[in-house]
Amino acid sequence: MSTETVTIDSLGAQGDGIFHASNGPVYVPFSLPGETLGIARVKNHGTIISYGETSPDRVAPACRHFGPDGQGGSCGGCSLQHMAKPAYNAFKRSLVVAALKSKGIDVAVGELIEAQPGERRRVVFAARRTEKELLIGFNQAESHHIVAIEECPIASPGILSRLDALKRIGTAIAANADPFRMTVIETPTGLDIAVDGLKKLDDRERRGVTEVVLSMRGIARVSFNGEIVIEPQKPQLDFGGVPVVPPPGTFTQATVTAEEAMARLTLEHVGKVKRSADLFAGIGTFALRLARVGQVHAVESDDKAVRALDHAARNTQGLKPVSVEKRDLFRRPLMVSELKVFDAVVFDPPRAGAEAQCKELARSTVKKVVAVSCNPLSLARDLSILTAGGYRVTSVTPIDQFLWTPHVEVVATLVKG
Numbered sequence: 001m002s003t004e005t006v007t008i009d010s011l012g013a014q015g016d017g018i019f020h021a022s023n024g025p026v027y028v029p030f031s032l033p034g035e036t037l038g039i040a041r042v043k044n045h046g047t048i049i050s051y052g053e054t055s056p057d058r059v060a061p062a063c064r065h066f067g068p069d070g071q072g073g074s075c076g077g078c079s080l081q082h083m084a085k086p087a088y089n090a091f092k093r094s095l096v097v098a099a100l101k102s103k104g105i106d107v108a109v110g111e112l113i114e115a116q117p118g119e120r121r122r123v124v125f126a127a128r129r130t131e132k133e134l135l136i137g138f139n140q141a142e143s144h145h146i147v148a149i150e151e152c153p154i155a156s157p158g159i160l161s162r163l164d165a166l167k168r169i170g171t172a173i174a175a176n177a178d179p180f181r182m183t184v185i186e187t188p189t190g191l192d193i194a195v196d197g198l199k200k201l202d203d204r205e206r207r208g209v210t211e212v213v214l215s216m217r218g219i220a221r222v223s224f225n226g227e228i229v230i231e232p233q234k235p236q237l238d239f240g241g242v243p244v245v246p247p248p249g250t251f252t253q254a255t256v257t258a259e260e261a262m263a264r265l266t267l268e269h270v271g272k273v274k275r276s277a278d279l280f281a282g283i284g285t286f287a288l289r290l291a292r293v294g295q296v297h298a299v300e301s302d303d304k305a306v307r308a309l310d311h312a313a314r315n316t317q318g319l320k321p322v323s324v325e326k327r328d329l330f331r332r333p334l335m336v337s338e339l340k341v342f343d344a345v346v347f348d349p350p351r352a353g354a355e356a357q358c359k360e361l362a363r364s365t366v367k368k369v370v371a372v373s374c375n376p377l378s379l380a381r382d383l384s385i386l387t388a389g390g391y392r393v394t395s396v397t398p399i400d401q402f403l404w405t406p407h408v409e410v411v412a413t414l415v416k417g
């Protein structure tokens with residue numbers, strides 16, 4: 001390890017400051033362009049040890065656990081709390097601009113739809129039982145060390161106010177000191193808590209969790225490795241007035257604000273159509289909203305999600321017909337011949353994107369396409385496939401769902417003809 005004084009040149013895609021040393025870039029977390037800092041360097045990683053000249057864009061972090069000098073350890077959950085909002089928004093938008101540019105896609109990128117503190121209704125906590133207590137928090141960056149949190153400005157008050165309840169449930173579940181995850185979704189009927197990462201749940205622990213949950217209010221369900229342990233209330237989400245019971249541990253958008261922004265942009269672009277397809281549909285975030293307008297075919301690889309979507313559609317009045325299909329769209333994308341019945345297609349794949357599906361879409365006659373993405377790089381590749389097939393990108397909107405992280409969601413709309 002060596003110590004030195006450096007001036008930060010730029011920001012990397014993960015939000016770390018970069019200075020260019022003679023032997024290549026050095027990444028300095030929690031630093032900003034133009035800052036002169038004392039760092040301790042190991043290879044290409046620098047840790048701030050003193051602040052010289054700081055940036056006018058530097059602000060005090062919102063949370064005591066943040067930064068290289070966070071009290072009680074440096075929580076790896078957030079990496080950008082030290083950046084003033086205008087610079088932070090510009091940075092996130094720039095990730096989308098750069099990704100599109102890298103694929104030669106020259107379109108205007110809209111302003112970032114902002115995230116606010118306290119909005120996260122889904123939080124994935126790291127947890128581990130110690131002799132004294134249950135640690136619950138987030139892993140330190142690039143480490144298995146859990147920084148136990150006492151506050152968390154990103155989480156919804158409904159989750160944060162139940163930290164003690166989460167600790168009691170985690171304590172009842174963990175028979176040993178192995179680390180595990182607690183994915184917590186705040187739903188209108190109570191918290192939905194999905195535990196995974198531990199091998200098994202013995203009868204004793206099962207009884208313990210049941211007892212603990214029955215002694216408290218506000219917990220809808222606890223599941224373990226995808227199986228329900230106790231469910232005093234069915235957790236329930238609402239997609240534009242359609243109630244859906246999410247299967248244990250299922251994907252949901254992490255904030256209502258981002259979900260509603262994505263849904264609004266999607267519905268506005270699709271407009272009044274007879275038949276649309278929602279690909280990588282999950283539990284129906286978009287499909288069930290689209291079904292207020294026209295018939296929808298929803299395709300998704302996760303069996304439990306498909307069944308939850310189907311159940312919600314069948315039990316809601318006033319929707320146009322919804323058909324569902326369990327299908328692996330990476331291996332078996334909807335083919336051109338299958339796509340010809342749709343006026344619009346929405347796709348919202350995992351980080352890898354939807355390359356195979358886009359190759360089919362590119363050859364199709366579908367008029368309107370909405371691409372929803374959590375990865376600007378795979379989105380740029382997918383859009384380049386679609387534009388090569390004759391589609392025109394009509395809007396690109398970056399959306400902040402993971403406040404103070406370098407993750408950014410995007411909704412892109414396209415037309416053909």
Ligand SMILES: C[S@@+](CC[C@H](N)C(=O)[O-])C[C@H]1O[C@@H](n2cnc3c(N)ncnc32)[C@H](O)[C@@H]1O
Nearest residue numbers: 280281282285300301302328329330348349350
């Ligand atoms: C980013 S989520 C979006 C889900 C949904 N659109 C939403 O907004 O809640 C991606 C979805 O793609 C599904 N998925 C992952 N791989 C898939 C594949 N190969 N074929 C079909 N669906 C897949 C996941 O199960 C997940 O539900």
